[in-house]
Amino acid sequence: ATPTSIMVGTGRGAEMGVLFRKGEALQLLKDAAVVAVDKTGTLTEGKPALTDLELAEGFERGAVLAAVAAVEERSEHPIARAIVEAAAAGGLELPAITGFESVTGFGVRAEADGVAVEIGADRYMSKLGLDVTAFADTAARLGDEGKSPLYAAIGGKLAAIVAVADPVKEETPAAIAALHELGLKVAMITGDNKRTADAIARQLGIDEVVAEVLPEGKVEAVKALKGEYGKLAFVGDGINDAPALAEADVGIAIGTGTDIAIEAADVVLMSGSLKGVPNAIALSQATIRNIK
Ligand code: ADP
Ligand code: MG
Numbered sequence: 001a002t003p004t005s006i007m008v009g010t011g012r013g014a015e016m017g018v019l020f021r022k023g024e025a026l027q028l029l030k031d032a033a034v035v036a037v038d039k040t041g042t043l044t045e046g047k048p049a050l051t052d053l054e055l056a057e058g059f060e061r062g063a064v065l066a067a068v069a070a071v072e073e074r075s076e077h078p079i080a081r082a083i084v085e086a087a088a089a090g091g092l093e094l095p096a097i098t099g100f101e102s103v104t105g106f107g108v109r110a111e112a113d114g115v116a117v118e119i120g121a122d123r124y125m126s127k128l129g130l131d132v133t134a135f136a137d138t139a140a141r142l143g144d145e146g147k148s149p150l151y152a153a154i155g156g157k158l159a160a161i162v163a164v165a166d167p168v169k170e171e172t173p174a175a176i177a178a179l180h181e182l183g184l185k186v187a188m189i190t191g192d193n194k195r196t197a198d199a200i201a202r203q204l205g206i207d208e209v210v211a212e213v214l215p216e217g218k219v220e221a222v223k224a225l226k227g228e229y230g231k232l233a234f235v236g237d238g239i240n241d242a243p244a245l246a247e248a249d250v251g252i253a254i255g256t257g258t259d260i261a262i263e264a265a266d267v268v269l270m271s272g273s274l275k276g277v278p279n280a281i282a283l284s285q286a287t288i289r290n291i292k
Contacts, residue, residue, distance in 0.1 A: 001027050001288055009287035017255075017271035018280045025250050025266035029284035032250065034229035035179055035277060036222060038236035039190035039197065042254055042274065043172050043204070046078050046237070048164035050086035051147055054138055059159045062092055067112040068119050068152045068162070070094035075108045079150065082164045083119075103127075105191060105214040107150070118153040121193065123212070125151045125158065135161040143195025146203065168204065171273050176204050178278035182285075185229055189213055189221045189244070218244040235277055237261055252277060 001009075006023045013020050020026050040046050055061060069087030072080035074097060087094065100110040106127060107120015118128060122139070125132045132139070132151055138161055139149040147163040179186050187208040190197050197211035210221040218236075222244045226232045234241075234248035237257025242264040245251030253265035256272035269276035 005287055009283055012287075013280060013283055016276070016279055016283075017269065017273070018276045018283070019255075019268040019270055020266070020280075021268060022266045026280075026284050026287060028231070028250050029233060029267075029281050030288050031231045032184060032233045032281060034185040034187055034225055034232050035281075036187040036189055036225050036232055036234045036244075036248070037206075037274075038218075038234075038238065038241050038244075039188055039192060039200065040078065040166060041237040041257065042235055043188065043200070044166040044168050046166065048078055048082040048148070048166035050082045050162065051165045052138075052142060052161075052163035054135065054161050056134065056158050056160060058157075059154065062090065064152060064154065064160050065090065066092040066094050067115070067117045067154055068160075070097050070112050071100065071108055071110040071117050071119060073097070074100040074110065075102060077102075077108075078166070079148070079164055080108070083162070112154075115155050116153075119150060119162070121212075122149070122151060125153065128153060128156075130156075130158050132158060132161075134158070139193075140195060143193055144199050146196060146199040148192050148196045168200065169274065171275050173204060175274035175277055176206065178275065179281070180205070182278055182281055184281070187225050189218055189234075191215065191240075215240040216243075219247045222247045233277070233281075235274070252280070 009026050010020045069084050072083045095113040098111045106124035109118040142149045142163045147165040150162045152160045185207045188206050189210045194211040197209050201209045231249045233250040234244050235252045237254040239260045242260050245264040251265040252267040253261040255270040
């Protein structure tokens with residue numbers, strides 16, 4: 001492409017809220033065969049709400065929710081806010097917390113009034129040597145409903161299964177349909193539960209799902225998808241998306257996301273809307289076509 005056509009294309013992108021931080025990205029995007037997308041905060045609002053809480057025998061709802069919320073008050077994860085809000089809505093008094101720890105990719109732990117409390121994914125419970133099969137049917141049902149199941153352990157015993165649901169952003173279905181119309185495949189990469197991710201992917205018509213990915217695994221997932229499809233654009237918003245944004249042929253950050261993601265990206269969607277992705281690809285195709 002000529003410098004002039006790149007300048008024109010970059011200007012047109014800016015008008016539609018798509019910031020090309022590198023002119024190269026405008027040229028590369030037209031060759032993308034697959035768009036890999038982070039789930040939480042990118043396809044979804046990133047604002048989950050607590051939807052379900054089922055207790056193990058011998059545990060009481062208010063006490064479990066208060067203990068778990070007290071621990072989650074120390075966490076920055078969107079899941080944490082959902083749980084803290086549910087406890088606040090119930091007017092629960094929270095116990096005192098000591099020894100808070102975030103176990104990246106697994107969950108969080110602390111002592112609440114001196115009693116150990118752990119909350120996180122099923123793999124966290126496995127790590128702790130706790131058997132979650134008593135909740136297998138519930139977990140499967142929650143996952144099929146697109147909700148994310150989490151487990152709480154109190155005093156070294158499995159206490160409850162909790163679910164949070166994160167609504168899909170309003171513009172997500174149209175953005176995915178537009179990518180398909182442009183002839184691209186769409187893949188989802190997430191740390192969330194496989195069953196939950198599959199349910200959301202089915203609902204959105206997403207072609208491939210890579211789920212239960214640990215934070216450092218996103219780069220590996222991007223490499224594998226590149227090998228499978230060819231040129232890849234990755235779209236993400238979080239701190240843990242930065243390495244994947246750098247690894248992609250074109251990294252696209254949601255403008256409302258974290259600064260670290262934005263800095264790692266070649267393209268920034270200023271409006272925060274995922275529709276900027278097909279718009280940017282269509283613009284790249286048009287820009288390059290025009291100068292031929
Ligand atoms: P993601 O951005 O996909 O949620 P993370 O690596 O942040 O990826 O988290 C992976 C998984 O670990 C989550 O899906 C959840 O099951 C569990 N987890 C992480 N942080 C928390 C937390 N504060 N409370 C409960 N579970 C958590
Ligand atoms: Mg995210």
